[in-house]
Amino acid sequence: MANKVAFNENYPSIVESNKLYDRAVNIMTPVTQTLAKGPGQYINGVAPKYLKKGKGARVWDVDGNEYIDYNMAIGPLSLGYGYDKVDNAIIEQLKDGITFSMMHELEVVFAELIHKIIPNAESIRISKTGADVTSAAIRVARAYTGRKKVLCCGYHGWHDWYISVTSRNSGIPEEIKELTSTFDYNDIESVKNALDEDTACVILEPFVFEAPKNDFLKELKAVCEANGTLLIFDEMWTGFRVAVGGAQEYFDVKADLACYSKAFANGMPISLLTGRKDIMNLFNEEVFFFTTFGGEALSLAAAVTTIQEMIDQNVPAYLATKGKLLKDGYNKIAEEVGVAQYTKCVGYDCRSMVTFDASAGNGLEVKSFVQQEMIKRGILWGGFHNMSFSHTDADIDYTLKVYREVLPLLKDAIANNTVASSLRGKPVEAVFRKVSNFNTKPKTKAVNG
Known part of the structure; x- marks a missing residue:
């Protein structure tokens, strides 16, 4: 019998998940199309590998096990799985068609809506993935400034200009690697030290989990303006979540360009680039950025409906x-149980993360221990609380009850040095992403003399 969202006696059976994995492993390299969804991010032997359906804030795996989901497709499901208004909009558009031989009216309807709600949306471009629009922003910034170098902070996709600064940068020419460097969030001096006359743009996630300090974002904009460098916000996670108008609205800082994808179409593939008209005008003739599926109508219908629902229901406030109930509740339980020195929940209320101190032991093993116990109790858990409009008070109450049972187990395992031996499979793997202590300076130009 499949597990439910309950204090189950046994860990879930994942026989069908493993069968699918065995079919995939020799013909797919790797088996996952999204790194954060892959089997390496879940403890092997306990976590399912394949999901079958979702509704609201719950998902069911291919073995029939049910879970409350706090990953929400790694961000896009801001309203929840199978949200009726959005699904109905998709169904109605499907009757008329998906992709056409000319432009579709929804492109205009969507653009007008974005123009009203995004502070810097003097002009917009539509595409399909986040990496599309971050890379388009870099290209147009270079064209506008006549400069080459990029400073970045956060995660910005798989394209050469960004992934060259990570550990998975094989296949990228050294000449490209030399053009991108990184800076630490909230460290304005690291930006000042890196900027030079060939820096085209600074791109960053307005926040990941740490809040801006000392007006960091406003100071960053001023520093960029003084250097003739464009400021780009990567709002994949902040857009439509902290406010419908994203971080620009929330922090009252207008970027030169801004990029969006997750959250605003409730799971349909679409991305968005907004910005100053004088910069974006370069896409008319000088800069090429076009794609066959940029005007695909099902995603546009979903986006218009999702955004309108976010406005009508004040979803960011929800x-x-x-x-906040989850974040504060977790920290209160950790304090009461006596593990607050090992673990805490950090970040913004709409998207928080459970962290583990090095004093607790191997961080990946500790995370895996908590993950396997959460999954046993019907919660699909990767350390994050990616909130959706479908998460209910009952979901939160149940999750806190599970934390209240699991954290004492963690305390005992740490005290008895049995975290690793308690794991029922291979622990989760690290990914290349790093958002702090990751500052690399660009190479200096040779000086003729």
Whole structure:
């Protein structure tokens, strides 16, 4: 019998998941199309590898096990799985068609809506993935400034200009690697030290989990303006979550360009680049950025409906309110149980993360221990609380009850040095992403003399 969202006696059976994996492993390299969804991010032997369906804030794996989901497709499901208004909009558009031989009217409807709600949306471009629009932003910034170098902070996709600064940069020419460097969030001096006359743009996630300090974002904009460098916000996670108008609205800082994808179409593939008209005008003739599926109508219908629902229901406020219950609740339980020195929940209320101190032991093993116990109890858990409009008070109450049972188990395992031996499979793997202590300076130009 499949597990439910309950204090189950046994770990879930994942026989069918493993069968699918065995079919895939020799013909797919790797088996996952999204790194954060892959089997390496879940403890092997306990976590399912394949999901079958979702509704609201719950998912069911291919073995029939049910879970409350706090990953929400790694971000896009801001309203929840199978949200009726969005699904109905997709169904109605499907009757008329998906992709056409000319432009579709929804492109205009969507653009007008974005123009009203995104602070810097003097002009917009539509595409399909986040990496599309971050890379388009870099290209147009270089064209506008006549410069080459990029400073970045956060995660910005798989394209050469960004992934060259990570550990998975094989296949990228050294000449490209030399053009991108990184800076530490909230460290304005690291930006000042890296900027030079060939820096085209600074791109960053307005926040990941740490809040800006000392007006960091406003100071960053001023520093960029003084250097003739464009400021780009990568709002994949902040857009439509902290406010419908994203971090630009929330922090009252207008970027030169801004990029969006997750959250605003409730799971349909679409991305968005907004910015100053004088910069974006370069896409008319000088800079090429076009794609066959940029005007695909099902995603546009979903986006218009999702955004309107976010406005009508004040979804960002809901995400913050419910997320705060989880974040504060976790920290209170950790304090009461006596593990607050080992673990805490950090971040913004709409999207928080459980962290583990090095004093608790191997961080990946500790995370895996908590993950396997959460999954046993019907919660699909990767350390994050990616909140959706479908997460209910009952979901949150149940999750806190599970934390109240699991954290004492963690305390005992740490005290008895049995975390690793308690794991029922291979622990989760590290990914290349790093958001702090990751500052690399660009190479200096040779000086003729």
